[in-house]
Amino acid sequence: MLGFLKTLIFFAVCHRIGGAMLPRLDSEPHLVQDSSRTLSDLDHQVVPSNAVDKYEYGIALDGSFEKKAEGEIEVGNGSMAKNYQTDPLDPKTKAEFSQLANQVESLRGSLKKQHGRSSEESRVIWKSLQMKLTEFKVSQKEHPDPTKAELQLDFLKSLFSLASEIGSFRMVPSHDIEDSKIFQPNFILEMVEFHMDLLFLKRGPRFFDSPDSVIPQEEFMRNGLAFKHFHEFIRFLPEEDKKKLVYMALRSTLLHMPECFPQENQLGHVTPTIRQLFLPTGFLQQADRLTANVKLTGALDMDRRGDDFEAVHLISYLINYFRFPSSEGAQKRIELQTVFYMLEFFEDYYKPLMEGIFASREDRPLFEAQLQFMRGYLKYFRNRDQYPKNFYTQSSILFSYMAHSPALQYRALRPWVEEFILRTFEHDSWFKFPLSYPATPEEKFTIWMGKVSDQKAFLLS
Known part of the structure; x- marks a missing residue:
């Protein structure tokens, strides 16, 4: 039975x-x-x-x-x-x-x-x-x-x-x-x-x-x-x-990236670093154990050292890089997006671990604003051929409002956008003309934000 x-x-x-x-x-x-x-x-x-x-x-x-x-x-x-x-x-x-x-x-x-x-x-x-x-x-x-x-x-x-x-x-x-x-x-x-x-x-x-x-x-x-x-x-x-699905997709992307960009000056220093920390077997189990420990104790000992703490080192490194992206490497737009998708993964599935790391930092509000901005920016522009018609809403242009807003919670966002985002993606038309920007973008981009001229x-x- x-x-x-x-x-x-x-x-x-x-x-x-x-x-x-x-x-x-x-x-x-x-x-x-x-x-x-x-x-x-x-x-x-x-x-x-x-x-x-x-x-x-x-x-x-x-x-x-x-x-x-x-x-x-x-x-x-x-x-x-x-x-x-x-x-x-x-x-x-x-x-x-x-x-x-x-x-x-x-x-x-x-x-x-x-x-x-x-x-x-x-x-x-x-x-x-x-x-x-x-x-x-x-x-x-x-x-x-x-x-x-x-x-x-x-x-x-x-x-x-x-x-x-x-x-x-x-x-x-x-x-x-x-x-x-x-x-x-x-x-x-x-x-x-x-x-x-x-x-x-x-x-x-x-x-x-x-x-x-x-x-x-x-x-x-x-x-x-x-x-x-x-x-x-x-x-x-x-x-x-x-x-596991998102982890596997991230891992596959990082594994193949050097094959796509084999020449010395195509990738910056960020890719070898995150590959070294993220790709070893057992990384996911290590992150799971650390998260379970934070849930149990309510805190994360940031002074702790050892191989079992590499997930914390990686996340801290990703946060710092996202705050100040490098200008080196011809494929910096792809590297920055990879960092963003990794941070999004940890934010979605390892929230206690993220909170434990930010407990010793003072930039959690700015990080959340940066993450929200990047989600909106990429969703609005990247290859729209890939998504159903009902995927986009009236709030799709919110990222532009955030970048221009004088509100206290977004005040530190604009310098970051001007100094790093506009430069990395070589794309500033939306920033120059925020009030006249259409609900549907006129520019065409690939899913990884490469400009499509034809x-x-x-x-x-």
């Missing part, structure tokens, strides 16, 4: 995930500036990583997208390098992925006809498709292959889309859902990580300013068009798993 109740509860949770998923995914309109676009449209507008077009569009030193000479891009420090390209796929590999795509579609059709009853053949195919996804992940980890990244990414998306339908329409019995790895939180986290790894393989140095790039933020992963196939899986994850070229990049 207990086992039967557990099965019913599990099916209800999975159905809640899947049932909420398809109606929302089908009804959520997304902006492509002034037009509507779906995830499949985005995929078809992106030039395959192994294609060689007559022109390639690279990221300029100032972060803007401009047409470059054939086969060349500007890599961030003014020097030119060959664009990130891959060898064409061999016919055998193409045939394999074509067969997998046919299997997914065939299984979808079969399950629809079976009206909630799955045959043994369907169960075998469904299980084998999930195993194939795991095989791809293991293979890419052991022997990274950029030539297969795009097709593996397409397969991942199609399989999670099918899982959405299975959960939504009860296309299989509850025990089959219970046996499906794809509905389990750990597998979802692994596949989100795999999605990011494949994007880095597919895009190479262009990852941060590509139209399908992602940012390590829960809000984006729940709403961003590039993560549409994950939306409801993420929305219904337990809070602890959401924390929208068509960006979408085709």
Whole structure:
């Protein structure tokens, strides 16, 4: 009886995930500036990583997208390098992925006809498709292959889309859902990580300013068009798993950043420092223990030293950097945003630890204002193609009011914006003309705030 109740509860949770998923995914309109676009449209507008077009569009030193000479891009420090390209796929590999795509579609059709009853053949195919996804992940980890990244990414998306339908329409019995790895939180986290790894393989140095790039933020992963196939899986994850999700996305971003910017003067000193403190195995457990101790004792001993205190050292370093961002490094806008997303992560999931650190400081009010400003600024400007129409409200321009406000709580914010934010993003039109600024920005930016001077070229990049 207990086992039967557990099965019913599990099916209800999975159905809640899947049932909420398809109606929302089908009804959520997304902006492509002034037009509507779906995830499949985005995929078809992106030039395959192994294609060689007559022109390639690279990221300029100032972060803007401009047409470059054939086969060349500007890599961030003014020097030119060959664009990130891959060898064409061999016919055998193409045939394999074509067969997998046919299997997914065939299984979808079969399950629809079976009206909630799955045959043994369907169960075998469904299980084998999930195993194939795991095989791809293991293979890419052991022997990274950029030539297969795009097709593996397409397969991942199609399989999670099918899982959405299975959960939504009860296309299989509850025990089959219970046996499906794809509905389990750990597998979802692994596949989100795999999605990011494949994007880095597919895009190479262009990852941060590509139209399908992602940012390590829960809000984006729940709403961003590039993560549409994950939306409801993420929305219904337990809070602890959401924390692991954002941590994993931050970790993946930091792991791959040196690959995207390998030259000496592309990154400043901040990236090596935070990588050294954040990437070691066990960091999350250390932060959990420290937070639990603060909750228990009500205080944090800032004079304490040792390896188990590195989370405190990292957070303190991030706060100081955010207060006074460095002007060195050609990719300082990406580094500053990475610091912001890390601080947002700690603020959202390690509030007691943050409070313990600020107990010995006097700049908590300014930090909160800076964090609120940055949330609003980035949300307003970064790639609006990625978000649903109802994502933006009348208060979206609040960040501009904060930067110009004479109110006491914002008085120290304006010098920080003028000295660091305007310089880092090389973007001051909103600051110069605050009263005449539109509800929808006229400028176009990538999801990592790179300037887009040619929208068509960006979408085709």
